[in-house]
Amino acid sequence: EIVLTQSPGTLSLSPGERATLSCRASQSLSGSYLAWYQQKPGQAPRLLIYGASSRATGIPDRFSGSGSGTDFTLTISRLEPEDFAVYYCQQYGGSPKTFGQGTKVEI
């Protein structure tokens, strides 16, 4: 099973600042099969990024993904108030599909 480790656990920032979230895989993800999701309290997760760097439909361009192999990054260029949430990475290059433990972006 591929283990995903996200860091930091919590990121304390202000609106307008840049957020950089990390996701490290225990083994290389062929094809950059990594996705990012955003989850707000009481809501289901929402797909942000797939294929490590492709934005899902309707996702603002302040969200960007990068990386390959074992190291991946989600960047939010300028935080908006609605961006404060928990972010999860997920790999789909191996079975079973696994998620990271999440990074909370808080004010």
Added chain:
Amino acid sequence: EVQLVESGGGLVQPGGSLRLSCAASGITFSGYWMHWVRQGPGKGLVWVSRIDKDGSSTNYADSVKGRFTISRDDAKNTLYLQLNSLRVEDTAVYYCVRDANGYFDYWGQGNLVTVSS
């Protein structure tokens, strides 16, 4: 409007059973693999089970293998999860999700299952 609407959750005693349903509307259901993902109280996301496009192949997390059964009825645009021999550690919000190509593009609103005596 795209919707995956789960139902069937609730409070059950250890050892009991429940059947979760997930009704799809506004999206294509048939032709896609479907999954269940759960999230324990205050915890992260955990994949539970998946079913392929025509229901001929299924997989389960080790923690639920032999106790949970996933199925689908494409004529009704509905996904199911039968939960048997429930344990306290199965307490979670259960999400049905559509598999776009390995990643999950549509999520239901979640359905809480509480296992407690």
